[in-house]
Amino acid sequence: MVTSTSKKSQVCAAVLTALLAQQAVAQESDEQAGESNKQTGLEVIEVTAQKRVQSLQDVGISVTALNADAIQRYGIDDISRIELITPGVAFGFIGSDAKIAIRGANSNNTFADNASIAGFFADGVYRPRASQQSQAYFDVARIEVLKGPQGTLYGRNTFAGAVNLTTNRATLGDFDMGVKLGFERFNRRSTETFINQPITDDLAIRVAVQTVRSDGYIKNVGPAGDLGQDDSFNYRLSSYWQPSATFDATVRFTSIKQKGTTPGIFSAEGLPAPVNQDGVTDVRGQILDFGNPAPGSAGTNARFDTPNEVSYDTENKRDNQEDNLTVELNWDLDSVTVKSVSSYTDFSSALDFDGDFSPTPGYAYFWDEAVESVTQELQISSNNDSNLFWTAGAYYSKDQIGFGFSQFRTQTNAPFGTVTDSQGREFTLFNGTESIDPFGAGSFSDYTDFQEIDVTTLGLFFQGEYSISDALTLIAGIRYNEEEKDTTTSFGTSKASDGSFLPGVSKFGINGRPIDLYNYTVADGRAGSETFDIVTWKIGFNYDLNDNSMIYGSGSTGFLSGGLNSNGSSFDQQESEAWEVGMKNRFLDNSLQLNFAFYMNEFSNLVTQRLTFPEGNTSTAVTVSENAGASDVLGFEAEVNWVPTEYWFINAGLSLMDAEYDSFGVTNPFQLNDGLLSSDVNNGLLLLDGATTPWSPDMTLSLGAGHEFNLGDKGTITPYLQFYYSAEYDTDDVSIYASQLQDSYTKTDLRVTWLSLDETLSLELFAENIEDEEVLARTNVGGNNLVQGSYLHPRNYGVKLRYHF
Template identity: 35%
Template sequence: MANKYGLVGVSVAVLTLAALPAMAQTAPDPETSSVEDIVVTAQRRAENLQDVPLAVTALSSETLQKNDIRDLSRVEVLTPGFTFGRSGSDARPAIRGVRTENVGVSGDPSIGYFTDNVYRSRASQANEPFVDVARVEVQRGPQGTLYGRNTFGGNIAISTNDPTTEFDAGSSLTVGSFNRLAVDGFVNVPVNDMLQLRIAALRETMDGYVEGVTDDLDIFNRDTSYARVGVRFAPTPQLEAILRYSHWTEQGTGGAAFGYRVGGIFVNPTTGSFDINGRPYLLRYDLPRTGRPLTEGIPINPDPLFYGGDTKLVQDLTQDAWSANVSYDFGPVMFRSITGYTQYEVFRNADNDFSQRLGSVDGQEDVLESLSQELQLASNGDGPLDWIVGYFYFNEDVTASFFSSCPTLARDTPGCAFAAGLPETTSNAVFGQASYWLIPDRLRVTGGIRYTEDEKVIRRANATTNGSQRLTSVTPTGQAFDFTFSETTWRTNAEYHLDNGNMLYATISTGFRSGGFNAGFFTNPALPGAFGPETVTAYELGSKNRFWDDRLQINLSAYRNEFEDLQVQNQFLIVTPTGTTTTSVILNAAKAHSHGLEVEVQAVPIDNLNIAFSATLMEAQYDDYRNVPAPANYTGFLNYTGNDVPYSPSMKLTGQIGYDFVLSDGSVITPQATVLYSDDYYLTDTNTSLDLQEAFAKVDLRLSWVDASERYRFDVFANNIGDEVTLNRATFGSRGLNQSYDAPRMYGIRLSAAY
């Protein structure tokens, strides 16, 4: 650990020493170099990032490309207060002590995910690749007024490039480790002044970086296809309609639903029985050893990037998404309609004994249709009053089927135990927000309110399958269960502008996430059937600043979140006639809190030298969380009061430095280094030694060349050059603590061309 702290100290020192002499000795020239301006839509209207009184990190398309950020998984390397976890096909982001834990079909994500203003309701949809993306906004803290639905911890908003009136085209080829091969490109065609067309596509393959017993059992490979068509139609200066359709598939091997390996078990060395307070053993509990000392379990392969199962893990995901963003400028007001329709299907399986023994194969297939409609009416002028009112509707209809293999039959044989659930969610909300300049260009106050009503209906069903364990039919059985959750959320804000480049702000806001049904209830009525809603009250003080002719930008925020009835995940052991497995159950923890300080710095101390730095200090703990059922295999009830909330390191630092060397022919060579440091953190509420990720640092290196015309670009990169393999998912299962690890060192080259 000392070496890791030393690496961080050296990295911070390098950034500081590189900046200070130049800032002291060189007169700035604002016409040649400054911090990049980014326009965001965090308040549902286009504004400069520095004018928005919210904690927002915005990553431009150039930043994404320079850091090999192909999807959400690497956004954390540049974002304070944000941590990314993953299990199988499900993204599990965490922001300020709020993490995505419930990925069941009848629950909702804790972090809202939006693509071109359209809400995505499933955690696995957040792994959609970034193709021809204009920017990524990470909005930290509850966004319960303007965004509303399931923005309990914050938002991640993706904006793709709109069709434009200028011809534009580009393509790139990436070749990298694990036989990575990616080709992507776009073309923008202005048919005329009224009609423009933009097409973007990606094809990417890569071998799995987690090694299986044989090559065909390697996992976490990539087999991605993506295409999007956008049409802009503007028949008059007042009317604009942007229509999009995208098709996305992910195939190949997955990464199992709850982890691909066992990290160990806790055993009382005296009695030889499971004991959560006992000694950790790096063993996998094997069912045929029932009745014998648990310390005779199967030793675990120490390689964290090894999968010992005999089942080929499968990930098969398909999404077809349509959206329409239509606006009409009435002069004093702007009307906007946002429509989204999605057809989505994902299948994934898991080898729950993590061994070469037949059986213990579980899987899940989710098929859904979702429709969302938002209507907005907003002020459209330069007066002292800005306002927006709106209505939001969302409906999601899901068919979820679950299976477990029969140990007495060959794998993939029809007739194994199947069950299904048919959840449907309907949400309606009305909202409004207004801002008023009490002192023109100096003091502005904002108030907003939203009323949300979510209705959730679920019915059990029986499912039948074909020989490949895929769903063929679902028959509803029994009565339907119906719950309605409603809540009023609000926000109040005051901002004071010291001058054109410096602002102070204070915000109090609330967030809400409705309750739901536990998926295990489909197969075992003895499990808790439902869980209640959770709420948060958030307090934030912040400052946004530009200094030194826009060469230095410093943004700060201090916050406290107070959570009530926080939704948390527990694993319950289920014994069936065909074997033993576990299921994920959501319960409510009474109280928790998180508070912290975030700093973001960008600087251009001399022309062509770009420096970025962020720091997060955070505490996230359960204040009252008692009588928790012990994890699977363990007995009794536990007290988690005082435990850390998972995915919440007490300190996180990011740093980046790059310099543009202009050559005699006008081309530019840029070396760039990026550092991510995280203090240690737990990955389960139980806070054990087996789910602790110790402090670590990761370093990315990149060398880029751009020709004088800026048409051609060549990049050589190495991500995680120190090969620091980190735990990014852990949960208790029937064989022990299931684990999943992040990617090892990745390197490659990228060739890009603009036409």
């Protein structure tokens, strides 16, 4: 095992090597400075990472930027494949929640009033829920992954970074249209169409539509359907109006509807539990129990030893919907530019799941989530030719958020026939020996709660860049952030005041979902209110060595919102402080781009989740969040893009990282800790001081290469090979038990694309994850020591046909 000291030495050695290499190549670059301005090699990538349009090479922060061509080349359909080409970024998920990790900070806690460590912005508008980050990409112009806290210009929940998604806007000029058809493994059929129509000289509209249909990639050998089925219909209507040279307006309306079946709520499937010689769960147990059924499923022969294969009786339905209206206005005045971004978003997510992870009927989980958001941001930026460039602004948002978890368990558990209740309703009856479980043999349960939170956010910010000379620019920024949160929790019941079941409910079954059928009452003593405020800052410099090389440095802070638990308690906001030094370079007549950075991060007030049992009810666990410690991260990243000839293109990415908990404690979910009762060791806590943080492999490496072959009047054909390696990493905060560890692995993708001579028609054949690696996305331990997990997508292959008018 590599020690912390040796890993830090590796990082420092990599930095020194990069600095020496840059010094040697920079001498050659000076001689070619005049030639490099021809821009005959790599194209200029424009980004809006600093709230204005800039070349990627002029931005003094670490940004991985993908334009439309790169998105196509890497097969990016959603956020799940970003990690393959972005050093320092890892991806996991549960259910509909994206679990992004950036530079040693992770999004393991997105349940209830917790947010992702990376802010997700679509066309400049923040999306508050992690489930909104998992939506499909279509008609996308650019993706930017910003690494490091973005607390000054972006504000809340950019604790470790941000992801900017920019869609294509309507354009003036000529009519344009395109169609893309996809046919892939698991019977996935997709279509994507756009039409851009100028109306007048200063007005144009654009329509983009995407459909996706697929079978599930998680095979269900039980009586219900496969998991991970997709049934989506998404569209976007946009208009662009430019009545004068100094004013323009862009209006976008996006509707996303993703149905099918969910790959889980807390996980997709069960995993083996660590046990000792006596078969008792022990966090340090060396034996894995592959026959580890959930309560209520004893004797079903369910085993947890086959990734992406389950045996469930519940139809695990998914219904995610979002409608968003965004209006962007831009004015160029005499000395300033004014931008206004206004938005309204209505989002909901409904998931059903098999509660006992087995084909035994009568146990289901339900997750409901809803967000209604209004945002307004006003930016004012200087646009004169002075040495000082500045951006100031104000941000306001109002979020009405609701989320709830329900479980329903019938009284008995083996199918027998049907019965009719006193109201004449027919239900399935379950017979046989009642299951033996810790909650009571065959007991009926209808637990449900729903928490509502009103969040009002205010931000005031300023960032300035002052050029001391043609080469040196100093940067400073500050932001005031304030959040007011109010919460109430309602508990639902399936029975009326006289004790009779409500319509659609019986002890034998439920015809619908608790959120729609139950009566809900606000719980006494479960309300809470809290105001959080913090000032975040940034300082930095950019120094141009020549026209093609820049060195930059920065210190910045960020935060992750504090929150309110369903029992009315609160937890403090998490805070980050980051220091970074990097270089951005273009060499060899603008054909080679080398960007690298060395960084140190400190994360404090980290939050963990703990199971509690309200009112002594041991049959129902309630999850609460609480602050639990801090971590330190040291790392090095490098990205290379090289076009050695007109026909070759090569890319590479490297991440070296040492991420450790300074202090951190989590509740031990297992019965024993090294043979002792968990409650007798550290008051039931696992102390992880010095342990590696989850989703923090000490090394990742990506390599890609493609070559364009000219076929004359038959067009071109381009094979492209992409390789990715990741060292091992943990997939749970409880990082001690064996079944949560993801071993080191590789993934290889191959794409072969034919393009017609007039570039209107293309055909792509591809295979992704050729090794068919079974990679754990996220692991957790639920009630009664049930280990649960989800896997990233298995091998995929298919064909895509594109036509561009």
